[in-house]
Amino acid sequence: MIVYTIKRIFVAFLILLVVSGLTFSLSHLSADPALTIAGEQASDEDIEAVRKLYGFDKPVVEQYFNWLSSALQGDLGKSYHYKAPVVEMISGRIGTTMTLGFLAILFALVVSIPLGTIAAMRPNSIIDRFALLLAVFGQALPTFWFALMMIILFGVWLRWLPISGNTSWAHFVMPTIALGYYATPALMRLTRAGMIEVLSSDYIRTAKAKGLLPVSVLFKHALRNAIIPVVALAAVWFGFMLGGSIVIETIFNLKGIGWLSYDALLRSDLPVVQAIVLIFASFYVILTLFADLLNAYLDPRISVR
Amino acid sequence: MDKNEVVLEVKNLSIDIPVSQGVLHAVDKVNLHVDRGEILCVVGESGCGKSLTSLAIMGLLPKNAQRSAEMLELKQEDLQKLTERQLSDIRGNRMAMIFQEPMTSLNPSFTIENQLLEPLFRHRGLSKHDARSLVIEMLELVGIKPAEPRLRQYPHQLSGGLRQRVMIAMSLLCNPDLIIADEPTTALDVTIQAQILELMMGLREKFKTGILFITHDMGVVANIADRVAVMYAGQIVEEGPVAEIFDNPAHPYTRGLMSCIPVPGKVDRDSALGTIPGMVPSIVNEFQSCRFAGRWDENYEENFTPCNLTEVSTEKRSFKVNSNKNHLVHFCCDQCLDQSQHTLTEGRWLCRTQ
Ligand SMILES: Nc1ncnc2c1ncn2[C@@H]1O[C@H](COP(=O)(O)OP(=O)(O)OP(=O)(O)O)[C@@H](O)[C@H]1O
Ligand SMILES: [Mg+2]
Numbered sequence: 001m002i003v004y005t006i007k008r009i010f011v012a013f014l015i016l017l018v019v020s021g022l023t024f025s026l027s028h029l030s031a032d033p034a035l036t037i038a039g040e041q042a043s044d045e046d047i048e049a050v051r052k053l054y055g056f057d058k059p060v061v062e063q064y065f066n067w068l069s070s071a072l073q074g075d076l077g078k079s080y081h082y083k084a085p086v087v088e089m090i091s092g093r094i095g096t097t098m099t100l101g102f103l104a105i106l107f108a109l110v111v112s113i114p115l116g117t118i119a120a121m122r123p124n125s126i127i128d129r130f131a132l133l134l135a136v137f138g139q140a141l142p143t144f145w146f147a148l149m150m151i152i153l154f155g156v157w158l159r160w161l162p163i164s165g166n167t168s169w170a171h172f173v174m175p176t177i178a179l180g181y182y183a184t185p186a187l188m189r190l191t192r193a194g195m196i197e198v199l200s201s202d203y204i205r206t207a208k209a210k211g212l213l214p215v216s217v218l219f220k221h222a223l224r225n226a227i228i229p230v231v232a233l234a235a236v237w238f239g240f241m242l243g244g245s246i247v248i249e250t251i252f253n254l255k256g257i258g259w260l261s262y263d264a265l266l267r268s269d270l271p272v273v274q275a276i277v278l279i280f281a282s283f284y285v286i287l288t289l290f291a292d293l294l295n296a297y298l299d300p301r302i303s304v305r
Numbered sequence: 306m307d308k309n310e311v312v313l314e315v316k317n318l319s320i321d322i323p324v325s326q327g328v329l330h331a332v333d334k335v336n337l338h339v340d341r342g343e344i345l346c347v348v349g350e351s352g353c354g355k356s357l358t359s360l361a362i363m364g365l366l367p368k369n370a371q372r373s374a375e376m377l378e379l380k381q382e383d384l385q386k387l388t389e390r391q392l393s394d395i396r397g398n399r400m401a402m403i404f405q406e407p408m409t410s411l412n413p414s415f416t417i418e419n420q421l422l423e424p425l426f427r428h429r430g431l432s433k434h435d436a437r438s439l440v441i442e443m444l445e446l447v448g449i450k451p452a453e454p455r456l457r458q459y460p461h462q463l464s465g466g467l468r469q470r471v472m473i474a475m476s477l478l479c480n481p482d483l484i485i486a487d488e489p490t491t492a493l494d495v496t497i498q499a500q501i502l503e504l505m506m507g508l509r510e511k512f513k514t515g516i517l518f519i520t521h522d523m524g525v526v527a528n529i530a531d532r533v534a535v536m537y538a539g540q541i542v543e544e545g546p547v548a549e550i551f552d553n554p555a556h557p558y559t560r561g562l563m564s565c566i567p568v569p570g571k572v573d574r575d576s577a578l579g580t581i582p583g584m585v586p587s588i589v590n591e592f593q594s595c596r597f598a599g600r601w602d603e604n605y606e607e608n609f610t611p612c613n614l615t616e617v618s619t620e621k622r623s624f625k626v627n628s629n630k631n632h633l634v635h636f637c638c639d640q641c642l643d644q645s646q647h648t649l650t651e652g653r654w655l656c657r658t659q
Contacts (some may be wrong), residue, residue, distance in 0.1 A: 201409065202404060202406050202409040203409065203410055203411055203412040203413070205365060205404070205410075206411065206412070208393075208396070209363060209396055209401065209404075210396065210397035210424045210427065210475070211393045211394060211395065211396035211397035211427055211428060212397075212423060213390075213393060213427075216423075221415075224414050224415075225414055298414060299413065300461065301459070
């Protein structure tokens with residue numbers, strides 16, 4: 001287990017290095033940061049001066065290593081537009097995004113695991129059909145459309161929930177549902193498929209032959225094995241949730257880093273974009289790592305391979 | 306025979322499974338009984354309904370299978386009357402089962418200890434400490450020594466033989482009246498198989514448990530059985546004490562099974578082992594013709610030793626063999642009976658054939 005953990009952590013670092021290198025070079029190819037900083041009306045000499053000052057005239061590889069070495073020391077540079085340190089801008093907002101992502105995946109799990117389990121216990125029953133219907137809708141509806149419909153219904157007509165801002169828990173209700181609902185179908189189908197397979201396995205028959213009550217057959221012996229792949233998928237979806245927060249945060253005006261990245265992209269604010277991409281990528285990598293380790297813990301056979 | 310000594314009594318057990326072509330009569334009016342401290346071997350080829358019979362007794366049939374029985378009693382308690390909840394109080398407690406597939410019968414996600422403690426918590430309500438020492442005792446009894454380090458292991462860390470021993474230990478924990486062992490050694494290699502058989506015989510001596518032992522291997526039967534029931538296409542064709550069955554097999558199918566075991570000294574090195582020609586017929590819907598059509602051994606008459614048959618039931622074409630009331634043979638049709646060429650000493654059939 002320890003060797004396995006170390007191996008996985010090493011691979012995770014490699015992936016992060018590659019991702020950061022790629023975003024750095026791509027973003028420097030796609031926009032000229034000197035132009036953004038100097039402004040539209042700047043003369044050629046001014047732009048050239050800015051280029052020298054910020055080191056944009058140096059080769060991209062060298063710039064990358066400069067950026068990387070300061071990033072490793074916790075300095076992600078300054079925003080070109082707001083002139084504030086990127087670290088401060090992000091740390092002030094990341095809480096909002098994490099809260100939203102966490103609530104969304106929690107919502108998705110709380111809905112999909114019981115629904116998938118019930119559907120698996122009685123395949124083709126009314127509950128199973130209902131769950132399938134829900135899944136089809138979830139997969140077919142675009143998130144932004146769903147979010148707007150909720151705003152119209154609960155925010156404008158019924159006036160139950162606030163539609164913009166992040167000052168109270170009530171502000172998180174609609175964004176959580178909008179974002180989490182998107183992950184529900186996949187998690188539910190996987191729970192259902194896993195449960196159906198596990199329920200027909202030999203060790204479930206053994207558990208029944210021991211005289212165990214249906215509750216422990218279902219929740220101890222079956223669910224534990226059926227949710228192993230669900231856990232992995234949920235971790236990946238948590239990553240999607242953070243990425244998906246760009247749309248949702250913009251719609252609901254929740255000022256997290258999703259909103260910030262949208263803002264920074266519009267302004268070609270490269271240090272902010274880079275930092276956010278790095279952060280999202282790190283989340284992804286860490287979450288996948290976490291999912292693998294959790295899987296190894298839940299299914300003792302995995303770490304042996 | 307003392308009534309209290311009968312552990313399991315099954316009368317006219319039938320199992321029907323709806324399939325696409327009709328109804329599969331997988332098990333057809335089977336009678337069985339197991340006494341205290343006795344090993345009854347049910348023997349028959351693959352697909353004849355042995356596993357379904359054992360699952361029906363446990364109440365663990367697949368959802369689509371339908372069970373009906375005139376009598377299904379464990380120590381004179383009618384199992385058919387019990388609710389699912391009451392039945393679960395009995396399973397793993399007063400009757401336990403060992404399955405055919407040791408590799409997949411344990412849950413991969415929990416330690417051996419965790420899985421062995423469960424029946425004790427469920428049925429005995431023991432404290433963790435007491436349950437644990439009982440578990441260790443049982444593991445050592447089935448030959449897992451030292452048992453302590455095994456407790457923390459997961460099933461995938463054990464070999465097939467060890468897993469089957471764990472399953473046996475699990476079945477013994479609550480000291481059941483009846484153990485159903487469904488081909489417990491089929492998936493294991495020969496040396497391990499011999500050890501497990503020895504173990505089961507030892508346990509039978511020690512605990513006086515009744516054992517319903519299912520197998521398709523006549524060699525295994527010869528080793529451990531007290532009584533034998535030969536099953537074919539969902540029916541029992543012959544039953545009796547093991548010595549009787551081996552010395553005076555009355556049903557041609559039993560003889561066929563016997564010719565398939567090599568006996569050292571009796572079989573020439575060069576001669577081929579016996580085989581039973583043909584395949585088990587499909588038993589979907591009602592059966593019109595003979596179940597043994599095409600399955601008679603060509604050399605049947607050469608190796609034939611006639612027995613005396615005495616009729617006990619006309620409906621089932623059941624006969625006592627050589628006047629032994631414990632040795633019964635059942636024929637599916639008149640044709641089989643005629644072809645088997647036994648001497649009939651009593652009953653309606655006697656008049657008919659002469
Ligand atoms: N769930 C099911 N649905 C349909 N048919 C089934 C089902 N279970 C068993 N059968 C059929 O019932 C018959 C008896 O099966 P069973 O498992 O009892 O055989 P068996 O004697 O235990 O064979 P083996 O020696 O291979 O274990 C077989 O023909 C099998 O195909
Ligand atoms: Mg079987």
